[in-house]
Amino acid sequence: MNRESEGSRSGAVSDGPRPGLLVLDASYTLEMIRERGLEQSVTCRDLDGFFSHVWSVHPFATLLTSPAWTVRHGAPVWHEIAPRHTFVEGKVGRFTWLSRIFPLNFAIAQMGLFITLLRLIRRENIRVIRVGDPLYLGLFGLALARLTGIPMLIRVNGNNDKVRESTGQPLYPKLFGTAAREKRIERFVFPRADLVAAPNQDNVDFAVASGARPDRVTIFRYGNLLADAHLRPPSERPLDAQFFDRLGVRPGGYLLCIGRLQAVKFPDDAVRVSGELVRRGHDLKLVMAGDGPMRDELAALAASEGVGDRVVFAGNQNQHALSQLNPHAAAVISPLTGRALSESALGEAPIAAYDLDWQGDLIQTGQTGELVPFRDVGALADAAERLIVDRNYAADMGKGARIRALELLDPAALDQHERDEYAKLMRIEGSGAVRR
Numbered sequence: 397m398n399r400e401s402e403g404s405r406s407g408a409v410s411d412g413p414r415p416g417l418l419v420l421d422a423s424y425t426l427e428m429i430r431e432r433g434l435e436q437s438v439t440c441r442d443l444d445g446f447f448s449h450v451w452s453v454h455p456f457a458t459l460l461t462s463p464a465w466t467v468r469h470g471a472p473v474w475h476e477i478a479p480r481h482t483f484v485e486g487k488v489g490r491f492t493w494l495s496r497i498f499p500l501n502f503a504i505a506q507m508g509l510f511i512t513l514l515r516l517i518r519r520e521n522i523r524v525i526r527v528g529d530p531l532y533l534g535l536f537g538l539a540l541a542r543l544t545g546i547p548m549l550i551r552v553n554g555n556n557d558k559v560r561e562s563t564g565q566p567l568y569p570k571l572f573g574t575a576a577r578e579k580r581i582e583r584f585v586f587p588r589a590d591l592v593a594a595p596n597q598d599n600v601d602f603a604v605a606s607g608a609r610p611d612r613v614t615i616f617r618y619g620n621l622l623a624d625a626h627l628r629p630p631s632e633r634p635l636d637a638q639f640f641d642r643l644g645v646r647p648g649g650y651l652l653c654i655g656r657l658q659a660v661k662f663p664d665d666a667v668r669v670s671g672e673l674v675r676r677g678h679d680l681k682l683v684m685a686g687d688g689p690m691r692d693e694l695a696a697l698a699a700s701e702g703v704g705d706r707v708v709f710a711g712n713q714n715q716h717a718l719s720q721l722n723p724h725a726a727a728v729i730s731p732l733t734g735r736a737l738s739e740s741a742l743g744e745a746p747i748a749a750y751d752l753d754w755q756g757d758l759i760q761t762g763q764t765g766e767l768v769p770f771r772d773v774g775a776l777a778d779a780a781e782r783l784i785v786d787r788n789y790a791a792d793m794g795k796g797a798r799i800r801a802l803e804l805l806d807p808a809a810l811d812q813h814e815r816d817e818y819a820k821l822m823r824i825e826g827s828g829a830v831r832r
Contacts (some may be wrong), residue, residue, distance in 0.1 A: 414448035414697040415523035420533045425457040427465040433715035437621040442480045457485035517544045534585035547590035547821045555602040580607045588640035596754030618735045618803030626739045647724035650681040654736040657688030662731035671701025672777040681706045727783040741801035744794035748779035764797040
């Protein structure tokens with residue numbers, strides 16, 4: 397898949413200065429991005445120069461950064477990470493001396509960041525605001541958009557309704573308290589967005605059901621976010637034997653589950669599948685590539701399943717490591733993954749997945765892997781076992797998954813689609829149309 401395309405900057409609104417883009421996204425801090433080699437997921441936002449400059453902002457980065465990275469309180473920190481890219485890390489509080497009164501300190505820091513970004517928009521030729529969720533970032537971005545008169549795009553990152561239903565919890569309990577309050581915010585923000593982009597149809601349907609206007613929704617898939625290491629065919633990825641030695645697993649001798657160790661990703665089901673397969677006589681380890689608050693709980697679950705010594709908590713891995721792990725897994729267990737599922741498919745991994753969110757777009761039983769009903773752990777174990785036992789079938793499913801991923805996720809085609817959608821947005825802005 398080629399990231400370049402002829403006329404890649406087509407769709408420009410005028411012959412004047414190229415526009416700038418402001419992105420509010422709390423998915424990763426810059427520390428996480430550099431540790432995991434995720435720079436492409438940020439630098440792709442300029443769409444091969446369509447935007448003259450992109451300011452990517454994590455409003456409360458120090459809630460998640462390590463003490464070694466930066467101080468927790470203070471003014472936002474600006475990082476020039478590439479010629480057309482600035483990464484701004486907001487602080488969780490403005491003053492150290494006010495740290496005991498967290499809500500007030502947080503509010504002061506956020507208000508300061510808001511004023512800074514308001515001035516930035518007015519100073520630079522920023523023509524679009526893009527936000528990474530319809531909740532806190534949606535409210536923040538909507539306020540900026542209304543005060544500056546420029547359009548706002550919401551990049552939906554999941555089906556919040558299904559996540560709340562499956563976990564029984566709000567996504568941001570400390571911030572919004574209840575799921576009902578979150579839903580009210582979504583119903584307020586979605587109708588006021590100038591465009592809603594989601595990675596798949598399931599997420600589009602969630603947005604429309606939550607009030608997004610059907611004529612202002614589109615799909616932005618994951619393909620242009622992926623590192624080149626995953627686009628490379630598995631046959632062109634030399635085996636890094638030392639990496640597997642350090643991890644304590646042998647190629648072909650492990651199950652793989654990639655993702656945050658959080659309840660919304662259901663990593664406990666991967667541990668249960670591992671336990672079931674070992675009880676059936678399969679000599680396999682389980683590599684959990686990711687980290688999160690459930691780690692200790694999952695370790696206890698592994699012990700109770702009799703696989704405490706077989707689960708490898710590998711922590712967060714960089715893109716080279718993931719591009720090694722995927723092609724050599726006996727099977728990938730995907731309770732719920734987004735970009736990681738794309739990476740596994742491009743690595744020709746045999747995949748067993750729940751029929752949840754977008755996973756059915758990519759995984760089709762008997763063609764690209766095994767798709768089973770959501771939270772049916774027995775069915776997920778059966779699916780993984782079919783892939784483990786019949787290696788020819790597993791290889792066919794892996795090859796089919798890569799072909800399907802290449803069809804869905806071509807970066808050049810996705811870049812062009814995004815350029816076209818942004819150009820439409822800026823024409824709406826220039827027309828003086830009244831937005832709700």
